[in-house]
Amino acid sequence: MIQLEHYLYLSGLxxxxxxxxxxxxxxxxxxxxxxxxxxxxANLALIAFNKYMLPIDGIVEPKGQVFVFFTIxxxxxxxxxxxxxxxxxxxxxxxxxxxxxxxxxx
Amino acid sequence: xSFSEEPLLYIGVNLAKIIIVTHxxxxxxxxxxxxxxxxxxxxxxxxxxxxxxxFGLLQPIADALKFFFKEDxxxxxxxxxxxxxxxxxxxxxxxxxxxxIPIAPPVVVMGHTVPMVIADLDIGIxxxxxxxxxxxxxxxxAGWASNSKxxxxxxxxxxxxxxxxxxxxxxxxxxxxxATGTLRLMDIVNLQVDGVWNCFYHPIAFIIFVIxxxxxxxxxxxxxxxxxxxxxxxxxxxxxxxxxxMFFIGEYAAMFGFSALVAVLFxxxxxxxxxxxxxxxxxxxxxxVVGFISFMTKVLAFMFLYIWVRWTIPRFRYDxxxxxxxxxxxxxxxxxxxxxxxxxxxxxx
Amino acid sequence: xxxxxxxFFASLALLGGLLMAFHPNIVHSxxxxxxxxxxxxxxxxxLGADFLGATQVLLYVGGITVxxxxxxxxxxxxxxxxxxxxxxxxxxxxxxxxxxxVTTGKALVPIVRAAxxxxxxxxxxxxxxxxxxMDPTAFMLPFEILAVLLLVVLVGxxxxxxxxxxDAA
Numbered sequence: 001m002i003q004l005e006h007y008l009y010l011s012g013l014x015x016x017x018x019x020x021x022x023x024x025x026x027x028x029x030x031x032x033x034x035x036x037x038x039x040x041x042a043n044l045a046l047i048a049f050n051k052y053m054l055p056i057d058g059i060v061e062p063k064g065q066v067f068v069f070f071t072i073x074x075x076x077x078x079x080x081x082x083x084x085x086x087x088x089x090x091x092x093x094x095x096x097x098x099x100x101x102x103x104x105x106x
Numbered sequence: 107x108s109f110s111e112e113p114l115l116y117i118g119v120n121l122a123k124i125i126i127v128t129h130x131x132x133x134x135x136x137x138x139x140x141x142x143x144x145x146x147x148x149x150x151x152x153x154x155x156x157x158x159x160x161f162g163l164l165q166p167i168a169d170a171l172k173f174f175f176k177e178d179x180x181x182x183x184x185x186x187x188x189x190x191x192x193x194x195x196x197x198x199x200x201x202x203x204x205x206x207i208p209i210a211p212p213v214v215v216m217g218h219t220v221p222m223v224i225a226d227l228d229i230g231i232x233x234x235x236x237x238x239x240x241x242x243x244x245x246x247x248a249g250w251a252s253n254s255k256x257x258x259x260x261x262x263x264x265x266x267x268x269x270x271x272x273x274x275x276x277x278x279x280x281x282x283x284x285a286t287g288t289l290r291l292m293d294i295v296n297l298q299v300d301g302v303w304n305c306f307y308h309p310i311a312f313i314i315f316v317i318x319x320x321x322x323x324x325x326x327x328x329x330x331x332x333x334x335x336x337x338x339x340x341x342x343x344x345x346x347x348x349x350x351x352m353f354f355i356g357e358y359a360a361m362f363g364f365s366a367l368v369a370v371l372f373x374x375x376x377x378x379x380x381x382x383x384x385x386x387x388x389x390x391x392x393x394x395v396v397g398f399i400s401f402m403t404k405v406l407a408f409m410f411l412y413i414w415v416r417w418t419i420p421r422f423r424y425d426x427x428x429x430x431x432x433x434x435x436x437x438x439x440x441x442x443x444x445x446x447x448x449x450x451x452x453x454x455x
Numbered sequence: 456x457x458x459x460x461x462x463f464f465a466s467l468a469l470l471g472g473l474l475m476a477f478h479p480n481i482v483h484s485x486x487x488x489x490x491x492x493x494x495x496x497x498x499x500x501x502l503g504a505d506f507l508g509a510t511q512v513l514l515y516v517g518g519i520t521v522x523x524x525x526x527x528x529x530x531x532x533x534x535x536x537x538x539x540x541x542x543x544x545x546x547x548x549x550x551x552x553x554x555x556x557v558t559t560g561k562a563l564v565p566i567v568r569a570a571x572x573x574x575x576x577x578x579x580x581x582x583x584x585x586x587x588x589m590d591p592t593a594f595m596l597p598f599e600i601l602a603v604l605l606l607v608v609l610v611g612x613x614x615x616x617x618x619x620x621x622d623a624a
Contacts, residue, residue: 008560239517
């Protein structure tokens with residue numbers, strides 16, 4: 001029987017995979033993908049906790065789901081700006097490798 | 107009737123619904139291709155296909171056989187796995203969306219009331235938009251996996267075009283949610299059967315939705331991803347035989363899906379003017395038959411509009427397409443949402 | 456049935472995440488990301504969050520990842536470099552973090568379980584979520600701030616993209 005802990009283990013594992021993506025890949029866009037995966041893992045934990053929340057007056061308000069909705073919306077905004085930066089970077093420096101963008105000024 | 111009460115009957119009925127819907131759609135798609143060729147022929151003062159069968163009616167079968175028996179070529183320079191996957195992904199969403207579209211009033215079979223929709227989801231319309239937003243992957247994947255310049259350009263164009271117009275599609279429907287207060291397509295249709303069709307309540311949304319539907323299905327005047335005068339054949343340049351046929355069927359299935367969506371959201375679904383839900387109920391199961399015919403009439407009429415427009419209006423330039431979307435349709439859609447909100451103000455508070 | 460769905464979607468999410476992190480080809484990585492996001496959407500569904508499941512597919516799979524792919528096609532010419540050897544040092548850190556997360560999860564379970572609640576039948580959540588957004592005592596202010604944020608991002612993204620264009624020209 002699947003219980004809360006299974007969702008939490010899964011969330012932890014997925015988060016770790018996202019972290020691997022962020023730390024090991026050097027392409028800006030892939031780093032972004034890793035961040036998205038990590039956000040998703042956190043969202044999953046939020047919704048799982050929401051499902052097991054103590055009912056107040058017999059009702060469980062989906063507040064955890066509201067948080068996740070905010071996360072998704074903010075993530076969408078973040079990706080839009082980050083991608084514009086990535087494309088601008090490519091135009092300027094002809095690279096999307098984060099290691100090549102170590103200069104503080106040029 | 108539910109799964110927990112009578113599992114076998116439930117599964118059987120749902121399988122029957124799935125099989126019927128899929129086959130109806132595929133047959134309609136096959137004949138839509140013939141209709142396209144016939145209509146274009148008439149508009150250009152030609153005869154069109156008339157060799158295979160009387161009036162060319164067996165042409166779709168001949169076409170299908172030809173596609174099946176052609177050699178299945180995978181060019182050497184492509185990314186093989188994704189190249190093979192792309193046509194399947196292009197076809198899949200347009201068939202999945204049909205699962206939530208109600209096609210007729212409920213039927214009574216052996217004492218059970220069977221709703222004429224495969225899955226009556228509570229969030230039907232959201233599910234529908236979610237799945238149809240996946241259609242872009244087929245095009246992008248095909249463009250990238252082909253590993254050649256014209257398909258890639260087609261794929262890049264498609265990705266920008268389809269997410270832009272999805273926004274207009276979603277925003278135009280927001281007004282309907284605000285007025286009806288439901289995301290369930292069955293409820294939206296029932297409200298229209300006993301009331302006024304949404305295309306009269308939300309005329310601006312209707313027009314925006316229709317325009318966005320053309321862009322979403324990559325049909326002329328917005329077929330930039332496969333513009334043959336600029337990009338050879340766009341994203342499916344490198345495809346042949348059955349894989350090409352799957353893109354082709356996918357395009358027509360998407361047309362069918364959007365036509366059905368327009369019928370359900372704006373044209374009253376299975377409703378016939380001056381008939382209420384009681385009239386349909388009093389006809390018994392014949393009510394469902396009449397309703398289905400009415401629904402299909404609307405869908406086919408809208409598919410004819412697709413074909414009509416294709417052979418009438420020339421293709422937009424890419425910058426014109428983006429300007430139209432972001433600078434014209436988006437503001438209009440937003441204003442439409444505000445106006446709908448003002449009209450529904452007393453209802454909410 | 457729920458167990459089966461959990462296993463299916465969980466393996467989708469894990470496999471997708473794994474391929475995303477380690478596949479040398481960036482476009483394959485992007486499609487692995489699609490699979491992973493799909494898996495998470497399915498898991499939302501098993502948790503009774505139908506609205507969020509659909510939103511996840513609509514926004515993440517249909518929107519964000521397409522944008523990512525668009526940027527990949529615009530910017531990346533060669534296959535993405537992967538430097539596992541260079542970052543082998545990070546493996547223990549990552550492993551420790553994973554273990555920490557899993558054990559924290561385990562430690563949290565009894566606390567939440569004691570408070571009650573269980574995997575119950577699915578009921579529609581759309582209306583409840585909508586009411587929470589529009590409730591001045593709940594999430595109305597964050598909702599409005601989110602709207603402002605989205606506007607700022609829209610303007611900012613357009614400005615940044617424009618400026619890049621002028622520089623290139």
